[in-house]
Every structure is written in C-alpha cells, then in structure tokens.
Amino acid sequence: MARAATTSDIFNAIAEPRRRQILTLLAPQERTVGDIAIALAIEQPSVSKHLRVLHSTGLVRMRCQGREKYYRTDADALHPLHEWAATFERYWSNHLHRIKQRAEAAAHTAKRPSNK
Amino acid sequence: MARAATTSDIFNAIAEPRRRQILTLLAPQERTVGDIAIALAIEQPSVSKHLRVLHSTGLVRMRCQGREKYYRTDADALHPLHEWAATFERYWSNHLHRIKQRAEAAAHTAKRPSNK
DNA sequence: ACAATACATTCCCATATTAGAATATGTCAA
DNA sequence: TTGACATATTCTAATATGGGAATGTATTGT
Numbered sequence: 305m306a307r308a309a310t311t312s313d314i315f316n317a318i319a320e321p322r323r324r325q326i327l328t329l330l331a332p333q334e335r336t337v338g339d340i341a342i343a344l345a346i347e348q349p350s351v352s353k354h355l356r357v358l359h360s361t362g363l364v365r366m367r368c369q370g371r372e373k374y375y376r377t378d379a380d381a382l383h384p385l386h387e388w389a390a391t392f393e394r395y396w397s398n399h400l401h402r403i404k405q406r407a408e409a410a411a412h413t414a415k416r417p418s419n420k
Numbered sequence: 421m422a423r424a425a426t427t428s429d430i431f432n433a434i435a436e437p438r439r440r441q442i443l444t445l446l447a448p449q450e451r452t453v454g455d456i457a458i459a460l461a462i463e464q465p466s467v468s469k470h471l472r473v474l475h476s477t478g479l480v481r482m483r484c485q486g487r488e489k490y491y492r493t494d495a496d497a498l499h500p501l502h503e504w505a506a507t508f509e510r511y512w513s514n515h516l517h518r519i520k521q522r523a524e525a526a527a528h529t530a531k532r533p534s535n536k
Numbered sequence: 537a538c539a540a541t542a543c544a545t546t547c548c549c550a551t552a553t554t555a556g557a558a559t560a561t562g563t564c565a566a
Numbered sequence: 567t568t569g570a571c572a573t574a575t576t577c578t579a580a581t582a583t584g585g586g587a588a589t590g591t592a593t594t595g596t
Contacts, residue, residue: 306552306581307554313437319424331511347586351543463556464572
C-alpha cells in the first residue's frame with residue numbers, strides 16, 4: 305500500500321510545505337490564485353493543485369468573483385490538528401507549561417474541593 | 421517530484437495514522453516493540469519501520485535493555501507542530517477563544533499603559 | 537465574435553511510500 | 567553451542583505523489 309491520499313485528511317494535507325505556506329498566507333486575508341502564485345513564487349497550475357487539496361480537506365474556502373477566485377484559510381479546520389498536538393502538552397518538559405498545568409489542576413481542585 | 425520524505429520533518433512523519441497512534445500510545449509510558457505491535461494490532465516489522473521514521477525525526481526515543489528495546493514519545497519534538505497550529509488560533513471563529521484572546525490583549529495593554 | 541485573462545485539468549515521469557513475506561541480526565537461556 | 571526470542575532489514579508490488587508542459591474552460595472587454 306502507498307501513503308494515504310493528501311485529500312484524505314488534514315494531516316496529510318499539511319505535510320506539504322507549500323501548502324503550509326499557502327495556509328499561512330491565506331489566513332489573514334483572501335487572495336486570488338494569481339496573487340498566491342506571485343506571492344509564493346509558484347507556478348499557477350501548481351497553486352491550483354495545492355488549493356484543490358486544501359479545499360477538499362476543508363482547509364480553505366473559495367469565493368468566485370467573475371473570472372477570479374478568492375481563496376481563504378478556514379482556520380477552524382485546523383482545530384483537530386491543534387487539539388491532537390495539545391494532548392501532548394502534559395508531557396512537555398518545558399517548565400512554564402508544567403507550571404501552568406499544575407496551576408490549572410489546582411484551580412480545578414479548588415472548584416470542587418469535596419469531589420473525592 | 422514526489423512527496424517529501426517522511427523522515428524529513430515531523431509534519432510528514434505524523435501524516436501516517438499508524439504513527440499518530442504509536443505516538444499517542446508511547447506518550448505516557450515507554451513500551452517494547454512487541455508490546456506496541458500487540459496493543460495496536462500491527463505486524464512487528466511494520467511497527468519497526470514506523471518507529472524508524474519516528475526515531476529519525478526525533479519524535480520517539482529508544483532505550484535498549486537486553487534484546488528488548490523500549491520506545492517512548494518525546495513530546496517536546498511535537499512543539500513545532502503545536503506552535504504552527506497555534507498561529508491560526510487568532511483566526512478561529514470560536515467565541516471562547518476570541519474572548520480569551522481579547523482578555524490577553526487587555527492584560528498586555530494594562531501591563532504597559534504608556535507604551536504608545 | 538474574438539482576443540485576452542484567470543484558473544483548472546490532464547498527461548508524463550521520477551520518486552517516495554506502505555504492507556507483507558522472507559530473512560538477517562542480536563541477545564538470552566539451557 | 568544451540569535454540570528460542572526480540573527486533574530490524576530487505577525485497578517486492580501497488581499506489582499516491584508533485585512539478586512541468588500543454589491544454590481546457592470560463593469570464594471579461596472590445
């Protein structure tokens with residue numbers, strides 16, 4: 305069996321550096337395909353192909369206006385990725401995070417002191 | 421050109437569902453290869469191959485003990501992924517996150533009131 | 537209608553992949 | 567030493583890929 309299709313899930317979709325660039329570029333504002341190609345110095349057909357993958361996984365949205373198409377990142381679609389990564393936060397060695405974690409645990413305990 | 425090598429970066433490494441499973445399994449505790457194979461119902465050679473990718477990207481660490489090898493997730497290696505995903509937090513539509521964001525911005529402003 | 541513009545798609549190709557089977561390597565135990 | 571056990575590697579086959587070039591399609595302007 306080969307690798308899973310990029311269109312199957314966001315983890316595969318963001319495995320490609322170009323696509324991560326595109327997502328970053330399209331997060332704050334929508335852009336046309338041509339704009340993206342110029343901004344990232346990628347051939348237009350290549351941009352279209354990456355956008356296809358991103359669109360099929362719901363990572364970008366598209367709006368037609370005449371012969372131009374405006375794409376924009378749908379950041380909500382990255383939520384699952386963020387959550388998956390967050391499940392490992394508790395195992396980070398970084399002290400600040402461990403402190404934050406303890407503080408949150410303490411706050412949680414304080415809220416239900418008799419919950420043995 | 422084909423897709424980038426899985427060994428090149430963590431984004432490619434975690435694109436494979438099996439490897440995400442392994443990372444999740446090995447986050448709280450180390451396990452031997454055989455344990456992993458049984459726990460996830462994967463053939464042993466397959467586990468070894470996935471571990472090779474994970475190890476080469478620094479996502480797991482290995483400890484030899486006799487003929488057994490204990491692997492464990494190195495959660496710190498997932499930090500870059502978490503950070504990348506976090507850059508999109510400000511674009512989430514979720515209200516709770518937006519509120520938190522505004523609160524943090526306000527706190528930041530309060531700390532330096534004259535910093536025009 | 538026709539040319540120009542903006543995107544999308546198709547074809548080809550070199551390459552990286554995953555699973556499975558078989559095999560190799562290394563370590564322990566009798 | 568020899569066999570059993572734990573893991574790693576090699577080989578094969580099927581498949582998905584991304585870039586480049588060429589082409590298709592839709593929309594605009596004259």
